[in-house]
Amino acid sequence: MLESIDASTKLCSHHLTEHEAVARQAVSVLMEWYDLSSAQARTQLREWAAQCDVSACQVAEAFVRGVYQGGPTTCPPATVRRLERLLREFTGQAEAR
Numbered sequence: 721m722l723e724s725i726d727a728s729t730k731l732c733s734h735h736l737t738e739h740e741a742v743a744r745q746a747v748s749v750l751m752e753w754y755d756l757s758s759a760q761a762r763t764q765l766r767e768w769a770a771q772c773d774v775s776a777c778q779v780a781e782a783f784v785r786g787v788y789q790g791g792p793t794t795c796p797p798a799t800v801r802r803l804e805r806l807l808r809e810f811t812g813q814a815e816a817r
Contacts, residue, residue, distance in 0.1 A: 739777040746780035749788050754812025764810070772802050779803060 743765070750761035765783075769776040778795050786793035786800040787807065793800060 739780070742784050743777060743780040745784045745788075749784065750812075754810070756812055768803060768806055771806060772799050774799055783807075 746765060747758055747761040750756050750764060751758060754761075756764065765776050765779055768783075769779040772779060772782075774782075774795070778799065782793050782795040782800045782803050785791050786795060787804060
């Protein structure tokens with residue numbers, strides 16, 4: 721899954737199984753919330769990763785654990801806040817819930 725996000729995106733080399741699960745969750749939530757295809761959701765994660773200057777798996781973790789679940793995350797708080805701002809600005813293909 722992580723390889724399908726993008727080979728050029730910065731990825732963590734530890735806990736790959738956990739990162740894959742979180743990346744899949746992030747893609748699924750983006751698809752549901754914004755009516756995106758899987759490819760569009762992965763592209764959006766890559767764009768947010770570049771804008772936040774972190775890896776795609778860090779963006780996925782911040783999105784799933786920090787934003788979607790509202791719980792603690794290992795990402796820096798500034799990354800979660802920036803992602804929340806990017807989400808507020810993102811319209812996707814459907815109304816945001």
